[in-house]
Amino acid sequence: MVGKFIIILSFVLSLATTVAYFISKDKDDKPNKLGRYLYLAMFLSIVLASGILLSNILSFNYQYTYIWSYSSKLLPLNLLISSFYAGQEGSFLLWTFLISSVGVFLLYYTKKYNFEQKTMAFYTMILVFLTLLLIIKSPFNFIWESFPDVNPDVIPQNGRGLNPVLESYWISIHPPILFTGYALLSVPFALAIAGMFKRDYNNWAILSTPWVLTASAILGFGIMLGGFWAYETLGWGGFWGWDPVENSSLLPWLMSITLVHTLLIQKRTGGLVKTNIILAIFGFIFVLYATFLTRSGVLGDTSVHSFVDPGQLVYLLLLIFLIVFTLIGLVFFFIRFNDMSKVKINLKYDSREFFITLGSVFIVAVTIIVFFGTSLPLFQEILGKPKSAVEISFYNNWSLPLAILMFLTNAFSLYLNWKSSTSMGTALKNSLVSAGISIILTVIVIIAGVKRIDHILLFFSSFFSIVINLVFIFRVGRRKLRLVGSYISHLGLALLLLGALTSSVFVSQKHINLKNTVSDEALGYKFTLVGRDQIQKNMPDREKYKYHLKVQGNGVNSIVSPIIYWSDFNERQAPFFEPGIKRYVTKDLYVSPNGITLEYPYPSKELGKGETYVVPDDTSFKISFIKFDMSAMMGNGGAGHANSTVVPMGAICELIDSNHSTIDTLIAEINMQNGEFNPVMKSIKGKSFKLGFTRFINNPENIALSKVEISVIPEQQGLAHPEEVISFEVSTKPFINLVWLGVIGIVIGLVLTIKKPNIENGKNINK
């Protein structure tokens, strides 16, 4: 009850804050001061609501539907805290909490630079929507409210727990960082709208710059942490899959990164006024769009990430949220369009600003490609056309040439000066040495076996970018270390894309099956399964093993340990897998388990129709497979089997002992519910072995071509348990470390570039 009340209170307070800030006319007038107090009160109420949710999670209070749905007593503390935002309601609350926290800093920041009233008015409007969303999609619903036919006396003793796939330390860091990045992008939006409101088209841009840089760094880091999570724990094999959810987080980041460049141009030349406004608006709109895509269930059929339909009301509210803020942004933009067009700049081709603008155009082009690709299913549905989605290759085919252009633009722009004080010829001459080095490196790569022209061009352009940025890092870094940020970021980007190319295009992959203590060779390594250890034994809801694979060859002799586990979450119907990774400087050896099959440890053979198996220990005995007897399976067996879950399947065989032949049926009982396959052993008179139909090898192309596996088992033994055979995808991913190194470079470079805005208190600012 208290939680719900506080959410409603924060909604009312945010509404009041917005109104107060709108009424305020002069700095520090009554409504302005009131607005500040109201904002802080609202912030405190959201902190309180978050605190209530967290304390209920920590005290295992499962009468709340939300906590019961995502939390459990078995979770360790860090995951218990993470279950705060494991579902929609909680992640909305986390987002609200982060936006309101960022708002506190923004309040004092804008107050200092005399930009407070309008900025905070629009900023708080975002919180009005979010708190409204929390009223409708409340994390504080009681079980008996969510499920009307449940008796209110029933308080669950434990929660359902987290999806085991999410149970890793990554869930503690990836979502909060990503959401902080999202929250920060609402700042340039609010500043841009306030700027248009005040007809001040310059200071908003200067004030936005540090926020945009911070947002780009944090959001970029957050996105990549998700990629690393997918690669390291989820075993998706790569760090990026162009999935709609991934794409939708990329869109705001691309806008933010573009804004980093175009804001710089406005600062240097006074131009790109309208561009910056529009980019700041779309940065935020794309955050809302990402929320809409991932939370509304519209992409349910097209993404590997899971969605739950949030209900019609939330869907509508999210849509209204998106439309309202798009309208606010665009309406202001068109009202002020002529006003903003007063500033004209002349972009000369041989100026640095021209090349940076060109680079920005390329980033926007990537954004457009990703936007349309991701939105296709949605657009088709709106247009009433058959639902469709684009192939992954669409994104790769477009981003590759655009990346090449970006690198060339970036590298070359560094030799040009602002306002074309260096001529094109000089710039070309200056970049000759770097171009030469890059050509040599590219030739080496070609000799090493790179053939496709687009790959060769990407290699060349990223080498070019890497060399030139390195040159500038040393040249400028000697004078002032703080100025090297942009070079480090661009160096990082080139390394990232190089790593992305090498680790995905030049990957070698093979499928192997391993039994305990048995070896197989793949990719020049010998893999031996040497045993397993149970881990997390104190957790009764799971059975988790580390499997140890000895890897030998290519100068390597070490152990890789992928994880396989069963969890109550899916009633232990199927195992979950985590890859094992052996990291080297130049490559990763990636061992990803993906299936477990049971096989009997006896001599056996797969037989097609008419094929014969000679028993190895008794060559006078042969088995010839004639056909299947599926009468019981197909329902012809009569009513006896109609309700039975265990159905017999027969393999009619000819058994030949020397010259004596009999026709007999070997039977296996199949449990139709869990797929268990139990052979019924057939003793052979006068022989020391018995026969079993131990496996059915289905041929889907033609059921008549399906095979049986016949095993020969010593007579005195009972049927032993079948042995586990584990299937692995093993692959080597060359230079994947460049990806992580590149991201770190991009982030560090952005952080280095953050500095205080260059505006004196109150000065320069018109009304």
Add this chain to the structure above:
Amino acid sequence: MKKKYIIGAVIAVAFTVVAILSFDSSKIEYTNFAKAKATEKTYQIIGTWLKEKPSNYDNKDNTFTFYMCDDKKDTACVIFHGAKPNNFDMATQVVVKGSFAKNNFHASEILTKCPSKYEAEMKKAGS
């Protein structure tokens, strides 16, 4: 200035045209088995797994075979080139991406949609 705008506009239009063209060619439609069977094109099909029919993971070929029923109640055998997805048993809905060859649907990708089991479980707990 004028010339600059014209060049810019031409580039923008060219980009848009090429983007739309490539967009169209890399589009994969959602459809049903009947329509997918008629061509060799790649499609995505939404349906349910027929648990009563045989399914099998062949670890030698690394293929997972199962029967699936689409929303038109047509059934086809799906051969997925990979292991059985681990939440396959829980899925209420499967989406397969691939094309037909010799009466079987060869899938390169499977998406599984899992239900929220709260309702059922809560009813159990409450009764």
